[in-house]
Amino acid sequence: MTKEVKLVFLGGIGEIGKNMTALEYNDTIIVIDAGLSFPNSEEMPGIDYLIPDFNYLVQHKEKVKGFVLTHGHEDHIGALPYVVKDVVAPVYGSNLTIALLQHKLNEQQITGIETNIVTDRSVVNIGCFAVEFIRVTHSIAGSFAVSITTPKGVIFFTGDFKIDHTPIDGRRIDLARISEIGTSGILLMLQDSTNVERDGFSMSERNVGENLDQIFAQNQTKRLIVATFSSNIHRVQQIINCAIKYNRRIAFSGRSMETIAKIGAQIKELTYPQASIVDIDKISSIPGDTLCIITTGTQGEPESALSRMSLNEFKRVSIGSNDTIILSASTIPGNEKMIYKLINNLSRLGADVLYESLRAVHVSGHACREELKMMLALARPTYFIPVHGEYRHLKKHAELAEMMGVPKANIVIPEAGQIYGVSKSGIIKRELIQAGNIMLDGNQQENSEMLLRDRRTIAEDGILIVLVTLSQTGQSINTPIVIMRGLNLPDTLVENIKDSVAEHFLTTDTSESDFMDAKVVVRKLVSKLLYTHSRRRVMVIPIVINV
Numbered sequence: 001m002t003k004e005v006k007l008v009f010l011g012g013i014g015e016i017g018k019n020m021t022a023l024e025y026n027d028t029i030i031v032i033d034a035g036l037s038f039p040n041s042e043e044m045p046g047i048d049y050l051i052p053d054f055n056y057l058v059q060h061k062e063k064v065k066g067f068v069l070t071h072g073h074e075d076h077i078g079a080l081p082y083v084v085k086d087v088v089a090p091v092y093g094s095n096l097t098i099a100l101l102q103h104k105l106n107e108q109q110i111t112g113i114e115t116n117i118v119t120d121r122s123v124v125n126i127g128c129f130a131v132e133f134i135r136v137t138h139s140i141a142g143s144f145a146v147s148i149t150t151p152k153g154v155i156f157f158t159g160d161f162k163i164d165h166t167p168i169d170g171r172r173i174d175l176a177r178i179s180e181i182g183t184s185g186i187l188l189m190l191q192d193s194t195n196v197e198r199d200g201f202s203m204s205e206r207n208v209g210e211n212l213d214q215i216f217a218q219n220q221t222k223r224l225i226v227a228t229f230s231s232n233i234h235r236v237q238q239i240i241n242c243a244i245k246y247n248r249r250i251a252f253s254g255r256s257m258e259t260i261a262k263i264g265a266q267i268k269e270l271t272y273p274q275a276s277i278v279d280i281d282k283i284s285s286i287p288g289d290t291l292c293i294i295t296t297g298t299q300g301e302p303e304s305a306l307s308r309m310s311l312n313e314f315k316r317v318s319i320g321s322n323d324t325i326i327l328s329a330s331t332i333p334g335n336e337k338m339i340y341k342l343i344n345n346l347s348r349l350g351a352d353v354l355y356e357s358l359r360a361v362h363v364s365g366h367a368c369r370e371e372l373k374m375m376l377a378l379a380r381p382t383y384f385i386p387v388h389g390e391y392r393h394l395k396k397h398a399e400l401a402e403m404m405g406v407p408k409a410n411i412v413i414p415e416a417g418q419i420y421g422v423s424k425s426g427i428i429k430r431e432l433i434q435a436g437n438i439m440l441d442g443n444q445q446e447n448s449e450m451l452l453r454d455r456r457t458i459a460e461d462g463i464l465i466v467l468v469t470l471s472q473t474g475q476s477i478n479t480p481i482v483i484m485r486g487l488n489l490p491d492t493l494v495e496n497i498k499d500s501v502a503e504h505f506l507t508t509d510t511s512e513s514d515f516m517d518a519k520v521v522v523r524k525l526v527s528k529l530l531y532t533h534s535r536r537r538v539m540v541i542p543i544v545i546n547v
């Protein structure tokens with residue numbers, strides 16, 4: 001009999017994003033979440049998404065029996081359409097999670113994936129694992145913690161959560177069930193570390209509604225534009241409710257906002273009278289004081305409708321002093337510059353812009369310290385692993401668990417790519433596997449590190465093309481041509497390059513078979529000249545033509 005359950009971290013450790021964890025026992029692997037992350041475009045030019053390197057799953061694909069999704073955020077489901085191209089297994093998640101996933105699969109024309117909708121306290125048997133879904137509150141509807149009964153004990157994933165006692169849909173976190181499972185014994189708990197640095201309790205989503213209501217009341221003569229994350233369906237619902245209360249029609253703007261409005265209404269997670277909705281293309285006839293535009297673009301994404309509005313490039317909406325704009329979202333670290341640029345530009349056009357640091361128009365979807373403590377108090381796990389955080393979060397969270405009575409020796413700060421053996425006798429480091437990023441562009445094409453290196457070189461130092469025409473006997477026929485992009489060399493250096501290349505072919509006998517070599521020679525010669533005279537490592541592309 002196998003002595004332990006293998007716990008494999010493929011992503012989501014040491015970072016907030018691309019969550020993916022596998023559990024393995026004998027011939028069964030289940031995968032908890034399969035998310036993506038968004039790279040810093042300066043560090044990774046041309047890369048739109050990062051997904052976890054899931055080579056381990058490909059190697060053991062016959063064992064993979066199910067994908068268990070905690071909720072529908074991109075950092076939990078975004079990689080799945082890509083993964084299921086190689087590793088096929090049934091998918092389990094809430095109504096909204098599956099609807100969002102299905103939309104992605106349809107968009108990418110992926111068919112034949114079995115999806116299963118689960119509800120509160122559903123138990124699904126997958127191989128030797130029994131997976132129970134437990135309702136939690138978070139910034140997207142249909143979020144679950146999962147309690148997995150394994151042959152070695154119960155492993156409890158909190159998933160992303162907060163403890164909101166007054167959620168918009170009235171579906172509170174199932175603390176009673178969590179406490180029951182805790183009483184019957186949790187071997188290992190893995191908990192969301194995102195807000196471990198924040199003291200106290202997170203505010204209820206309902207508070208945002210009250211503040212939005214005030215802003216709507218105070219701005220009745222203005223046109224209102226409210227930006228938020230489209231996946232925060234309860235926030236979208238609260239904005240809709242305010243608009244209806246203050247007799248405004250609603251226009252959805254931005255592709256993902258239009259999608260969520262449609263999907264949300266279909267599965268009844270979002271409710272609004274159809275008569276209140278107006279197409280964004282038809283808003284010109286509607287007076288501003290009876291209109292509310294709900295849009296994406298809270299992070300200042302350059303392609304978003306809101307960014308284009310701020311630059312007066314969005315045809316349907318021109319911003320002016322009659323607009324009040326609410327950014328109902330947090331600032332994702334790293335996006336500060338883009339967001340401030342957006343706020344500056346909107347303000348310059350005369351709009352009144354309200355954002356998190358001015359008014360309480362956003363609350364976090366993740367548990368703060370007191371909530372994390374409460375969860376630990378209810379679950380009382382034997383072993384604890386903090387997840388969903390950068391290293392500093394994981395370390396602080398480990399200390400918090402210790403404070404809550406989990407012995408230090410029973411707490412593991414995990415590493416991506418590390419396999420751990422979990423059993424009643426402990427959590428033991430086993431083999432290290434290949435883990436990291438798969439870099440995808442918008443067309444879901446994989447990009448190699450080499451490609452990225454070329455892109456950075458071109459971006460930083462430019463590109464230089466040298467065109468040489470050689471006769472049959474290998475003589476340079478006319479002066480080599482130099483074409484530059486993204487760099488500005490002095491004329492003397494350009495002449496020096498041309499002369500040196502021409503001279504090389506005058507003095508060297510290049511027979512026909514050596515043309516490939518000729519290219520290498522030109523590249524080396526020119527690169528060396530450039531480095532000697534300008535200290536730059538420019539990308540040199542030699543073109544040698546034989547006439």
Ligand SMILES: [Zn+2]
Pocket residue numbers: 019073075076160388
């Ligand atoms: Zn997350």
Ligand SMILES: [Zn+2]
Pocket residue numbers: 071073138160
């Ligand atoms: Zn989330």
